[in-house]
Amino acid sequence: MNTYDAIVIGTGQAGPSLASRLAASGMQVAVIERKLFGGTCVNTGCIPTKTMVASAYAAHLARRAVEFGVGAGPVTVEMKLVKARKDLISGQSRTSVESWLKSLQNCTVYEGHARFESAREVSVGGVRLSAPRIFINTGGRASVPPLEGVGEVPYLNNSSMMGVDFLPRHLIVVGGSYIGLEFGQMFRRFGSEVTIVEMGPRLVQREDEDVSAAIKDILEAEGIQIRLNAKCIRLSKRGEEIRAGVDCKDGEPEVAGSHLLLAVGRRPNTDDLGLDKAGVATDDRGYIVVDDQLRTNVDGIWALGDCNGKGGFTHTSYNDFEIAAANLLDNDPRRVSDRIPTYALFIDPPLGRCGLTQSEAAKTHKILVGQRAMTRVSRAVEKGETQGFMKIVVDEGTKKILGAAILGVGGDEAIHSILDVMYADKPYAVIQRAVHIHPTVCELIPTMLGELKPA
Numbered sequence: 001m002n003t004y005d006a007i008v009i010g011t012g013q014a015g016p017s018l019a020s021r022l023a024a025s026g027m028q029v030a031v032i033e034r035k036l037f038g039g040t041c042v043n044t045g046c047i048p049t050k051t052m053v054a055s056a057y058a059a060h061l062a063r064r065a066v067e068f069g070v071g072a073g074p075v076t077v078e079m080k081l082v083k084a085r086k087d088l089i090s091g092q093s094r095t096s097v098e099s100w101l102k103s104l105q106n107c108t109v110y111e112g113h114a115r116f117e118s119a120r121e122v123s124v125g126g127v128r129l130s131a132p133r134i135f136i137n138t139g140g141r142a143s144v145p146p147l148e149g150v151g152e153v154p155y156l157n158n159s160s161m162m163g164v165d166f167l168p169r170h171l172i173v174v175g176g177s178y179i180g181l182e183f184g185q186m187f188r189r190f191g192s193e194v195t196i197v198e199m200g201p202r203l204v205q206r207e208d209e210d211v212s213a214a215i216k217d218i219l220e221a222e223g224i225q226i227r228l229n230a231k232c233i234r235l236s237k238r239g240e241e242i243r244a245g246v247d248c249k250d251g252e253p254e255v256a257g258s259h260l261l262l263a264v265g266r267r268p269n270t271d272d273l274g275l276d277k278a279g280v281a282t283d284d285r286g287y288i289v290v291d292d293q294l295r296t297n298v299d300g301i302w303a304l305g306d307c308n309g310k311g312g313f314t315h316t317s318y319n320d321f322e323i324a325a326a327n328l329l330d331n332d333p334r335r336v337s338d339r340i341p342t343y344a345l346f347i348d349p350p351l352g353r354c355g356l357t358q359s360e361a362a363k364t365h366k367i368l369v370g371q372r373a374m375t376r377v378s379r380a381v382e383k384g385e386t387q388g389f390m391k392i393v394v395d396e397g398t399k400k401i402l403g404a405a406i407l408g409v410g411g412d413e414a415i416h417s418i419l420d421v422m423y424a425d426k427p428y429a430v431i432q433r434a435v436h437i438h439p440t441v442c443e444l445i446p447t448m449l450g451e452l453k454p455a
């Protein structure tokens with residue numbers, strides 16, 4: 001039995017930073033990783049996908065070069081080089097997490113699958129470790145939906161997509177949400193035919209209807225086929241072709257493609273951790289139940305990141321580390337409920353989001369809404385990237401900002417100017433009276449706030 005002050009299971013976005021803080025405070029720390037250091041974001045999520053989105057953007061802009069007065073020949077995409085660039089950037093990040101952890105004083109790294117043996121004991125390989133504090137940062141994985149025929153056809157997910165170094169002739173993407181849309185647009189730009197099949201009546205259903213509709217227009221303008229209301233999806237293989245039977249209201253009853261990507265949600269890595277031996281409670285979807293300071297129902301065990309179902313993003317997992325460290329080491333009672341929801345959809349142009357959607361806000365507040373098309377943002381016009389719009393939702397009584405969406409060039413960055421005023425908990429006039437740099441997307445946020453109207 002090896003005894004430590006703390007055990008960290010998983011090296012996602014919370015575990016390594018927490019291990020470093022705990023070790024720096026003088027604790028003896030064990031870190032356990034079963035596969036790739038850095039977890040999802042580094043190896044099969046944010047970093048590789050955004051690297052590939054950048055390659056896809058380069059191809060897209062090169063095809064449009066003549067619009068900017070730049071001569072360019074036919075554009076070719078070399079998928080092996082796209083993958084090599086992605087592998088290099090993602091690999092550097094993985095190596096740096098691994099070497100950082102292995103070089104930390106007071107920290108021992110174990111490579112293998114961790115399982116609880118009791119509320120204080122974890123086994124990895126043939127070794128047993130014990131500690132009075134155990135932090136779970138085991139993340140999640142792609143879920144496989146119970147679609148008819150799913151066991152009879154080959155399919156890709158976000159992990160296996162990382163090995164693709166060829167151009168699928170026709171990629172069928174099942175799932176019209178964040179991951180599916182990013183992969184769908186990038187492969188269309190690489191040169192594949194792409195069909196996105198979504199069971200619901202619109203894409204990214206968490207967003208307002210006008211945002212979903214604008215995203216659909218952007219993707220369709222690039223030649224992506226979108227099949228909505230695909231209530232009952234049946235998968236089959238005929239020769240080399242994969243077929244997806246779709247009960248859509250409109251269009252052909254079957255989509256035929258060369259490759260299939262399932263992008264239909266994720267599930268937490270909690271089913272193979274031996275949580276029952278520790279008595280740690282999960283909800284009906286397998287997420288570990290935590291309180292506002294990320295403590296599980298078992299004293300001395302915390303859960304951080306995607307496995308607790310409170311975030312689902314790299315920045316929320318990292319914030320979980322900050323909350324746990326602040327409570328444990330800094331006597332600073334930070335909480336999950338201090339956090340304002342924010343995220344981006346990294347299609348091009350991207351969608352930056354913060355706070356409530358308009359439809360969510362309208363359920364509980366009397367709201368004012370400001371809106372501006374990107375065709376009326378001079379920076380977007382100058383860049384030749386005028387798709388999308390931005391909107392902001394304000395509480396009529398308190399004059400505080402409730403939420404915003406910026407679907408347009410630079411939307412993933414510009415959203416922070418709104419988010420920070422929300423964190424400051426100030427009325428919208430603070431940002432309306434601020435002088436922003438010309439020409440930027442942000443400079444139109446004060447103008448948009450000057451044109452607020454009742455919803």
Ligand SMILES: Cc1cc2nc3c(=O)[nH]c(=O)nc-3n(C[C@H](O)[C@H](O)[C@H](O)COP(=O)(O)OP(=O)(O)OC[C@H]3O[C@@H](n4cnc5c(N)ncnc54)[C@H](O)[C@@H]3O)c2cc1C
Binds near residue numbers: 032034049
């Ligand atoms: C395609 C894709 C794109 C994404 N893009 C974005 C984006 O642009 N922005 C964003 O904010 N988020 C994005 N995300 C989400 C983001 O990747 C995750 O929210 C983030 O990685 C946080 O994960 P985590 O810290 O909970 O754990 P993870 O990063 O999932 O890491 C968990 C680690 O624990 C290890 N592990 C699991 N079980 C055990 C065990 N029993 N023993 C030992 N080790 C174990 C795993 O091997 C893994 O290394 C994306 C996700 C995907 C799939």
